[in-house]
Amino acid sequence: MSGPEARAPRVLAVLSLLRNLQCPSCVGVRRTLLRNATHAWRPPLKVLVVEDESLVALDIETMLEEMGCTVVASVPRLVRALDLASGLDFDLAVLDINLAGEVVCPLAFRLAERGIPFLFSTGYSTATLPPELRDRPVLRKPVMLASLKRAVALARTGIRSVNQSRQDPTTARPSAERWSPATLIFVGPRAERRESNQILRLCPHAAS
Numbered sequence: 001m002s003g004p005e006a007r008a009p010r011v012l013a014v015l016s017l018l019r020n021l022q023c024p025s026c027v028g029v030r031r032t033l034l035r036n037a038t039h040a041w042r043p044p045l046k047v048l049v050v051e052d053e054s055l056v057a058l059d060i061e062t063m064l065e066e067m068g069c070t071v072v073a074s075v076p077r078l079v080r081a082l083d084l085a086s087g088l089d090f091d092l093a094v095l096d097i098n099l100a101g102e103v104v105c106p107l108a109f110r111l112a113e114r115g116i117p118f119l120f121s122t123g124y125s126t127a128t129l130p131p132e133l134r135d136r137p138v139l140r141k142p143v144m145l146a147s148l149k150r151a152v153a154l155a156r157t158g159i160r161s162v163n164q165s166r167q168d169p170t171t172a173r174p175s176a177e178r179w180s181p182a183t184l185i186f187v188g189p190r191a192e193r194r195e196s197n198q199i200l201r202l203c204p205h206a207a208s
Contacts, residue, residue: 045152048093049074050081050107051121052100056141060094060121063145067152078102085110092155093118094139103128108136117155 051057123141
């Protein structure tokens with residue numbers, strides 16, 4: 001058995017720990033973790049990566065998997081991406097704006113027609129994009145985990161955003177030890193393996 005059903009025992013174990021968060025200082029932590037724990041029941045987000053630089057594509061794929069997503073395909077050229085966009089089953093796309101000299105706009109418009117959320121990635125200006133696409137989430141290169149999480153969240157909610165500025169590499173990739181309840185997101189097995197220890201770090205009363 002795989003998928004959300006396989007994670008049910010771990011989720012129940014986490015919820016049993018949360019019941020012990022009764023001290024006044026833990027009320028906010030308990031509320032946040034209970035809300036975020038519901039994500040553990042959802043299937044992984046299926047992502048299409050369209051990026052012509054192999055090392056950048058690998059970095060993005062690795063970060064997405066760390067977030068609990070499933071990369072269903074990674075392609076470097078617009079023609080192949082357009083073919084996949086017509087029939088591939090995926091929930092979100094990460095689109096490099098410039099693909100070997102071709103602007104990714106035709107693919108973006110096709111995804112918009114299908115109602116599939118997407119975000120752009122680039123190390124340059126977004127001036128080559130038509131006005132109707134410039135308010136889509138933009139992931140600046142070099143890609144950092146924190147900015148990728150933020151762009152994915154914006155794309156999924158349909159919120160139009162101002163282009164994000166470059167992130168400080170010293171603060172953009174938070175470690176598990178520096179996570180706060182608000183950033184503890186139950187999106188896949190990697191997060192699930194950490195959740196019990198994270199609860200105990202946030203509130204020692206959970207172990208009592």
